[in-house]
Amino acid sequence: MANGKDQxxxxxxxxxxxxxxxIQFIWIFFLVGxxxxxxxxxxxxxxxxxxxxxxxxxxxxxxxxVNFIFFMGxxxxxxxxxxxxxxxxxxxxxxxxxxxEFITIIALLIGPCYILLCIGRLDRLPYLVLFGRIQxxxxxxxxxxxxxxxxxxxxxxxxxxxxxxxIRDFQGIRLPNWKRKLYRILALGYVGTPEQxxxxxxxTDVMAAMVIAIAVIVYSVLAxxxxxxxxxxxxxxxxxxxxxxxxxxxxxxxxxxxxxLFRKIYRLEQFITRKHFVNVGILMLILAALFGYFTFSDYLxxxxxxxxNDELLINLLFDxxxxxxxxxxxxxxxxxMIVVGFPKLRxxxxxxxxxxxxxxxxxxxxxxIVVPTLESPYLPIQDSRPAWLFYNSTWVEWVLTAAGxxxxxxxxxxxxxxxxxxxxxxMQDAPPPEDEEILV
Amino acid sequence: MxxxxxxxxxxxxxxxxxEEASPEExxxxxxxxxLLATYTSNDTVVLLASLYIRHGRERIDLQNAQIIFTxxxxxxxxxxxxxxxxxxxxxxxxxxxxxxxxxADAEGMITYTADFEGTDNYLSASEQFISKPARLEVSFYEExxxxxIRVNAQQHAGDAMEPITGETVFLFVPTLFRPLPIxxxxxxxxxxxxxxxxMSLIGDSLGNITIVARIDENDRFGYVRGExxxxxxxxxxxxxxxxxxxxxWTPVAPIWMIITLLTLLAGVWGHxxxxxxxxxxxxxxxxxxxSEEKDWSNYS
Numbered sequence: 001m002a003n004g005k006d007q008x009x010x011x012x013x014x015x016x017x018x019x020x021x022x023i024q025f026i027w028i029f030f031l032v033g034x035x036x037x038x039x040x041x042x043x044x045x046x047x048x049x050x051x052x053x054x055x056x057x058x059x060x061x062x063x064x065x066v067n068f069i070f071f072m073g074x075x076x077x078x079x080x081x082x083x084x085x086x087x088x089x090x091x092x093x094x095x096x097x098x099x100x101e102f103i104t105i106i107a108l109l110i111g112p113c114y115i116l117l118c119i120g121r122l123d124r125l126p127y128l129v130l131f132g133r134i135q136x137x138x139x140x141x142x143x144x145x146x147x148x149x150x151x152x153x154x155x156x157x158x159x160x161x162x163x164x165x166x167i168r169d170f171q172g173i174r175l176p177n178w179k180r181k182l183y184r185i186l187a188l189g190y191v192g193t194p195e196q197x198x199x200x201x202x203x204t205d206v207m208a209a210m211v212i213a214i215a216v217i218v219y220s221v222l223a224x225x226x227x228x229x230x231x232x233x234x235x236x237x238x239x240x241x242x243x244x245x246x247x248x249x250x251x252x253x254x255x256x257x258x259x260x261l262f263r264k265i266y267r268l269e270q271f272i273t274r275k276h277f278v279n280v281g282i283l284m285l286i287l288a289a290l291f292g293y294f295t296f297s298d299y300l301x302x303x304x305x306x307x308x309n310d311e312l313l314i315n316l317l318f319d320x321x322x323x324x325x326x327x328x329x330x331x332x333x334x335x336x337m338i339v340v341g342f343p344k345l346r347x348x349x350x351x352x353x354x355x356x357x358x359x360x361x362x363x364x365x366x367x368x369i370v371v372p373t374l375e376s377p378y379l380p381i382q383d384s385r386p387a388w389l390f391y392n393s394t395w396v397e398w399v400l401t402a403a404g405x406x407x408x409x410x411x412x413x414x415x416x417x418x419x420x421x422x423x424x425x426x427m428q429d430a431p432p433p434e435d436e437e438i439l440v
Numbered sequence: 441m442x443x444x445x446x447x448x449x450x451x452x453x454x455x456x457x458x459e460e461a462s463p464e465e466x467x468x469x470x471x472x473x474x475l476l477a478t479y480t481s482n483d484t485v486v487l488l489a490s491l492y493i494r495h496g497r498e499r500i501d502l503q504n505a506q507i508i509f510t511x512x513x514x515x516x517x518x519x520x521x522x523x524x525x526x527x528x529x530x531x532x533x534x535x536x537x538x539x540x541x542x543x544a545d546a547e548g549m550i551t552y553t554a555d556f557e558g559t560d561n562y563l564s565a566s567e568q569f570i571s572k573p574a575r576l577e578v579s580f581y582e583e584x585x586x587x588x589i590r591v592n593a594q595q596h597a598g599d600a601m602e603p604i605t606g607e608t609v610f611l612f613v614p615t616l617f618r619p620l621p622i623x624x625x626x627x628x629x630x631x632x633x634x635x636x637x638x639m640s641l642i643g644d645s646l647g648n649i650t651i652v653a654r655i656d657e658n659d660r661f662g663y664v665r666g667e668x669x670x671x672x673x674x675x676x677x678x679x680x681x682x683x684x685x686x687x688x689w690t691p692v693a694p695i696w697m698i699i700t701l702l703t704l705l706a707g708v709w710g711h712x713x714x715x716x717x718x719x720x721x722x723x724x725x726x727x728x729x730x731s732e733e734k735d736w737s738n739y740s
Contacts, residue, residue, distance in 0.1 A: 134693035134701060143701075147708055154715050161719075188719060189726025196722045203718035210711045217704070387498035 009427055010166060013420040014173040016266050020417065024265075031410040038403020041396045042117070050120050052396045056388035059374040063397040064118040066366045067404055070250065071111030072145075072222055073243070073362070077251015078104030079152060079215040081280075082159070083208040092279055094426045095271040098419070099258050101159050103251070104211075105152045106411040110404050112145055117400060137225040144218040151214050155207040157186075161200060162425035165190040179418075219244050226369070232302070232309035233373035242294040249287040250362035256280050256355035258412065260348065262421050271422050274348055281340040281351040284358065292333040295365075312376040321372055324364050332361020468558070469493050471502065473565035475554040479537075479574050481666035488532040489554040491525050491565065501529025502562065508555045509533055513543030520552075537573050537596070548572045548596060549660075569662060572596070574604060576653045576666030580637065587637035587672055591625050591653045595661065603631025604661070612652045613641060619652065643673025 020028075045052050055062050082100035085093035116122060132139045165187040167173065168180070175183075190196055220240040227239035236242070256277060263272045302310040317325050339345045339354040371391045471493050478486045487509050491502045505525045510517055520542070523531035531554075535542070544550045551570045558564030573596040581588050589611060593604040607627050612619035622641070625633030643649035648671050655664040684690045 133691070134697055135688050140701075143705070147705070151708070151712060154712055158715065158719070188723040189730070190722055191726060191729065193725065193729065195725050199718040199722050199725075203715040206711055207715050210708060214708060385499060390497075 007170060007172065009422070009424045010170045010420070011172050013266075013422065013424065014170075016420065017167070017417060018174050024413070028410065028413060031406040031413070034406035035403045035410065038400050038406070041399040041403070045117070045396050045400075052394060054391050054393045054397060055118075056385075056391075058377060058384055058388050059371060059391040061118065061370050061374060062391050063367070063393050063401055064114040065370050066363065067401055068111050068114040068118075069222065069243075069366045069370075070363050071107045071114070071404065071408075072219065073247030073366075074251045074254045075104050075107035075111060075148075075152070076215040076219045076244070076247040077249075077255065078102075078107065079155075079211045080248055081251070081255060081283075083155070083212040083215075086159075086208040087205065087212075092275060095268070095422050096255070096259055096276055096280070097426070098159070098421055098423045099262060100255060101156050102412055102415050102421075103254060103258060105149075105156050106408055106415070107254075108145075108149055108152055109411075110408055114400075114404065137221065137228055140221045141218075141225055144214075144221045148214050148218045151207065151211055155204070155211045158200065158204045158207055159423070160419050161187065161190055162192070163419055163423065165192070166424055167420075216244060219247050231373055231378050232307065232376070233313045233369070236298055236301075238294060238298060242291075242298060245287060245290045245294055246362060246365060249284065249291050250359060252280055252284040252287060253355040253358035253362070256284070256352055257359065260352040260355075262416065266416075266421060268422065271427075274346075277348045277351045278340070278346055281336070281346065281354075284336045284355065285340040288333050288336045288358070292329070295329050295333070309376065309378055313373060316372050316376050317368065321368060324368060328361045328365040328368055332358055332365070466561075468561055468563045471556060471558070471562050471565040473507075473554055473556055473567040475552060475567040475569045476663060477550075477552045477569045477571055478663040478665055479571075479576075479661065481575055481577055483537045483573075483575060484534050485537055485542075485552075485573065486532060486534050487520070487552055487554065487569075488530060489523075489525075489567070490528075490530050491556055492529050493562065501525070501527070503527050503529065505529075505531075505556055505562075507531040508557070509535070510553045510555070511535070511542040512551045512553065514545045516543035518543060542573075544572075544596075548598075571658075571662030572660050574655070574661040574664045575601070576609065576655065576664050578651055578653050578666050578668035580651075580668070580670045580672065587639075588634045589623075589637050589651055590632060590634045591627070591666070593627050593631045593633075593655070593664070603627070603629070605629050605631060607655060607658065607661075609633060609653050609655055611635065612654065614650055614652060622651075637670075637672055639672075639674075641673045642676055643671070645676050647671045647673045647675040649673035 053062065053064075055064075078100045081093075082097050082104060085097060085100075116125075119125065128139070128142060132142075164183050167175075168183040168187045190200070220243070223239040223243035226234040227236050229235060259272055259276060259280070262268060299314070303314055335357050336354045339350045375390055471491060474490045476488045478488070480486060489507045489509070491505050491507065492499050493502060494500075503525055507523055507525065508519060509521050509523070510519050512518070520535045521533035523533050525531045542550050549570050549572050551568055553566060553568050556562075556565045575594050575596075577592045577594075579590045579592070581590060591609050591611070593607065593609060594601040595604050596602075605627055608624055609627065610624045611622050613622055614620075622638050623635045625635050627633045641649055648669055650667055650669045652665065652667040655661055658664070684692050686692050686694045688694070
């Protein structure tokens with residue numbers, strides 16, 4: 001199966017799979033430690049109840065829901081980038097498409113966990129299936145996310161099948177017997193015959209298209225959970241496309257950061273060049289403009305209508321949450337536009353820093369959608385304790401947030417130990433990279 | 441330089457903690473006490489006190505604190521009871537108004553006082569509530585095939601009762617979360633008021649329903665409550681449907697919604713099945729290739 005070019009690439013990537021350096025071990029132990037702290041926080045939450053979080057009768061959703069929306073958005077962006085670039089056969093995508101596929105599935109597995117953390121009575125979860133109402137957006141979301149997970153898993157498997165077969169056959173790599181057996185099983189006997197290639201390409205094309213469509217539907221359903229309510233701040237007709245744009249925007253940021261990290265860790269400068277950062281950065285710039293437009297449109301409509309409840313929300317945003325609002329809707333929008341828009345600023349490091357700002361800004365954006373809206377309720381709750389009118393997050397929620405991020409990083413790290421982070425099989429057909437000046 | 445900043449950040453909480461006051465030096469905290477007196481139709485008064493402290497914007501209820509309730513008039517003062525606050529910081533007692541009669545002033549107003557004597561950690565607090573005893577009676581009657589709710593309000597005047605005139609009494613039906621308002625009556629010169637019984641009310645399976653009459657936040661009488669039960673409501677079981685309609689809020693979804701969902705799911709899962717089928721065929725073709733190679737090698 002592995003031809004000459006494959007073998008050359010596999011020889012280059014073999015150390016990444018064969019060996020784990022001391023620094024990588026320390027990194028993995030650190031991540032495991034953070035996840036362990038997360039399990040302790042989970043134990044505290046289960047044993048003492050949700051009183052250890054900041055969620056109360058008024059503000060019933062907090063950081064957990066924000067994390068759920070954030071991770072689902074990142075997953076969608078990964079699906080869009082990998083699916084779209086696959087369908088368009090863009091040559092430049094080949095070195096980065098594996099990272100996008102990993103981001104898709106890992107974020108998709110982490111996101112729904114935060115819903116489970118938010119639910120107080122997990123023993124009642126089966127009721128969702130036994131007594132679920134088709135009319136409920138929650139039911140739609142459960143169905144959509146389950147379908148999306150299956151689809152993305154199938155797509156990822158199709159995408160890595162050729163690489164698994166290549167590693168199975170490559171003798172120049174030292175692997176333990178269990179790992180070699182695992183590759184043999186997962187390779188499904190793929191040897192690259194014309195018939196097998198044809199079937200694989202067809203299935204991958206179909207799944208690439210489906211993954212894009214499913215991701216749009218999933219994220220729109222997630223948006224509709226908010227927008228079909230009458231809650232001021234949520235009841236908006238543009239929430240569906242607004243969420244989709246924001247999702248891809250945040251996912252581009254994560255994609256750039258992941259590219260930068262793997263480029264540094266595995267010394268992939270000749271594969272992931274400035275061109276890749278600029279291309280994903282331009283996508284980020286376009287999405288920043290769209291995101292800014294949707295945000296402006298949404299808030300202008302609310303402000304101009306001068307409805308009492310909308311005014312309460314906007315006053316709260318510009319009063320208590322002023323700096324967070326500026327970060328999310330000004331800095332997060334303008335920074336990538338400026339950095340990527342001006343050619344002189346378009347360096348790998350600058351684009352990565354603006355991507356980090358975008359990630360933070362979009363997380364804050366989700367926070368501003370969820371929490372201040374609940375703090376300015378549509379129907380005021382009578383006799384509510386003053387302490388419960390405002391949301392104050394607790395250490396339990398932050399530690400579990402950190403654990404989710406750590407799990408994401410750990411899964412990416414461990415994944416790169418099983419499958420080359422660069423798509424070896426597709427790279428064999430790639431034209432030589434352009435003679436770009438490497439700025440970092 | 442960087443390391444000195446990092447060390448400063450990590451160790452500053454330890455350094456600043458030493459400046460905090462030790463527990464022995466903490467001053468007693470201010471407490472807040474509220475008191476309500478509600479008169480009921482069997483000539484009792486329910487005294488409800490709430491004790492709490494403030495911590496920033498937060499209100500913290502104090503549990504297990506003893507509240508002493510007294511009633512006083514012009515000259516006399518009697519202790520009417522003591523109670524401990526529960527987990528919500530509330531303490532309540534029921535006190536009969538008569539036998540013996542509670543002390544009152546010349547106008548018949550009784551001053552109720554709730555006292556918290558304080559502890560080493562909490563300052564004492566006291567609150568008063570002044571009101572005149574009153575009674576609300578709810579009754580039902582039918583006239584010309586129309587059903588009515590009658591409210592009769594009386595106030596204590598020495599040993600006798602006098603009608604309360606000119607006040608507004610609100611009528612409610614107790615429900616799961618909040619009382620359902622069903623109307624209000626204005627009291628005439630005889631202290632009586634009537635409204636038509638709402639025929640759309642739903643009771644229990646026998647049609648029984650409780651009607652509550654209330655005077656709230658009155659300058660003279662404070663809070664007065666009376667209730668009574670009748671069987672004029674619609675029995676609950678009449679509303680069971682054999683075949684619910686297809687709506688957004690009923691157990692059965694609209695047809696178009698079911699069809700749309702099934703169509704989308706069929707389309708998506710159909711593609712998944714196609715992809716998995718292709719994978720199975722890839723595996724089968726590999727097995728076929730292997731067996732053909734074996735045949736050739738055996739043949740040769």
